[in-house]
Amino acid sequence: MTQYHVAVDHLDPDDRELTTTYLGTCDQAHVDQVRAIAALPESERHLLPYRRIPDAFCVLRSDGDLDVYFPVDAEPFDIRVPDPSALLYDDRDMPEAGYKVTGPAYIDGAVRFGDQVIGGAMDHPESGPRFTWHSTESPAGRSYFNSVAAYLMRVASEPQVIYDPVSDSLGQFGPLTQSARALQNDGSRRTNREGLVNIQVEVLAYARSPWTKGFDPAMEPNFRKLLAAGRAYGIPDVWPAGNPPKSPGGSYPRPRGTWQSKPGHYDHGQVPGNSHTDFGACDTAIVPGKATSSPKKHPPTPSKPATPASPNAFPGASPFGPGANNAYVTRLGSMLVTRGGARYYKVGPGPKWGDADRAATRAFQLAQGWKGQDADGIPGPKTWDLLVTGKGKNIPPLYEPYPGATFFRTGRHSAVVTAMGKRLVAVGCGAYKQGPGPDWTSVDAASVKRWQKHRGTPQTGIPSTADWDALKVPNV
Known part of the structure; x- marks a missing residue:
């Protein structure tokens, strides 16, 4: 009987780094049982194929983890290693001069998964900016957001964006300004790199059951941010290849000339060179709908925290936490970076409190052996004192250093x-x-x-x- 390796992928809720725990091997009987449990209508576990490895598969779990099974004698598959450079045509670097990128690389509030390196520069900016929409063919909901993200990283098919319409959760695997790797090539033409930008979005949904039914964009701020980011690049609110067909049973002509010349929104099944038929017959009044304007709201001016008597004295709790914007946040981040917290900051520490500050603070607190409220990611007097004096334990490295x-x-x-x-x-x-x-x-x-x-x-x-x-x- 076939033996299988078994592992569990886990996305850390703080730093969003993927770690893998190897559990050993199991036999075919156990695998058959796993498949049978996942096939039950009431099961909270769902099977997805492990692409490029025959007989291998993954199991989405509602606790956010991903179980991985693949045969002991399976040959390793080649990940499509990100190429940081665009193709060259007539000795011209691409994107060429004159193609101005105007939108954001990152959407405000989107969590960042992994090392944010999945692609490179675009090959054909002259094709115009576009969205390419996918469905994950999985359950939706906050409990599956991490496990689906772990699956996309595991099989090396990350889009730039993952979106859960149930919880309005939004994540990114890489910047919008670079390519993703969720599409197949069209012969020698790299569809992932078609356009000024090609913002690929994996929506937690099944193509057979359009997720836009009952979905109200007015109640989903992250979804509106996603569409606004695309419009900032000049992506028009149109479907050049026609409205997304129903799946299964729809007609997918995959018009190459349209794809290579017209900006707008595309269904995965409308991309030439691809065999999938997601993302289903969504409501185009919602995706993309029409841009609306609203009066600007001016945020309240944050009050300045009191100046402590000593430069190293704890400034109190008010300078830290959501909404904080002051020099103490910058100083906290800078101290955490020197104590092993650099990996939490995709951009250097700054005055505006963010997820990176909380994650790095919590990691430092956990390194001291603290638990519960003592490791909540908000600095208190003990945390501050250890940082300003250089005492206590550093944040341990996530990975083993090279031993030589x-x-x-x-x-x-x-x-x-x-x-x-x-x-x-x-x-x-x-x-x-x-x-x-x-x-x-x-x-x-x-x-x-x-x-x-x-x-x-x-x-x-x-x-x-x-x-x-x-x-x-x-x-x-």
Whole structure:
């Protein structure tokens, strides 16, 4: 009977980084049971295919995690590694001069998943700006938002944007100014890079049941922000290839000439070179609807926090938390960066309080062994004192630092070897017939070679610094 590797992908609720826990192997009988449970109408677990690996699959869980199953003897698949450069035509860099990008790279309030590197510059800005809409073919709701995001990262098919219409949750895997990787190429033409921008959106929904039924954009501010971001790039409120057809059973002509010349909104099933038929017959009065204007609201001027007697004295609770905008927030962020919190800040610390400040503060508090309200992400006197005096424990690194090439040798016994092996299995490159262990063996070297082949680097069996950093071995 076929044996399967089993792993769990988890998106950290604070830093949105994906971590994988390897659980070992199971037999075909267990897999059959998993599939049967997911097939029950009342089940909260839902199967999705693990693209590019035959017989592999993933299970969406309502707690936000993703279960991953793939055969022990499966060959590793090649992820489409993001190419930071656009194609060159007639020795011209693309996008070429004259194609001005006017919209935001990030939508205000969108959570950011992963390292935000999924694509590169656009090949054909002359084709005009566009939205490409997808449906995830999964349940909707806040409880599935993270597990679907983890699935898209796992199978390397991230759009720029993921949206849940039930909770109005909005996330990004990369900037809107660069390409995504949720489309198939049309021959040699890279559809992901078609247009001045090609904002791809995965909506948590089933194509067979249009999610716009009963959906009121007036009650969903994040959805309105998403459409506003597209309009800032000049995306017109039209469907050049026709209204999105119903799925299944609709007609999908996939007009190449239209796709390559007309800006606007496109259904995944209308993109040439693609075989999918999502995202279904949505209500075009909602997607995209029509832009509306509203009177500008001037935010209240925040009150200045009281100046403490000493420069290092705790300034009180009022300078921190949602809505705070002052120099103390900047100082807090700067101190957290020096204590291991740099990874939480996609942009450097600033005066406006944000999710990064709270996540980094909470990570520092957890590093001290604090729990509950003592680790709520809002600095109190104890947190502030440790930061300004340089005392306490630093935020531990998320991943193991590269141990050096000489570390990988016969006789090496280390928990780092086990952690490395579990990551190699989790990314589909393990050559282990039994679970990875702490002793470095030829099987570890063979697994590393698979990883190097997968990355397109020299297959030495000893990870380089770049191989190691890309593998993201969890800190032990």
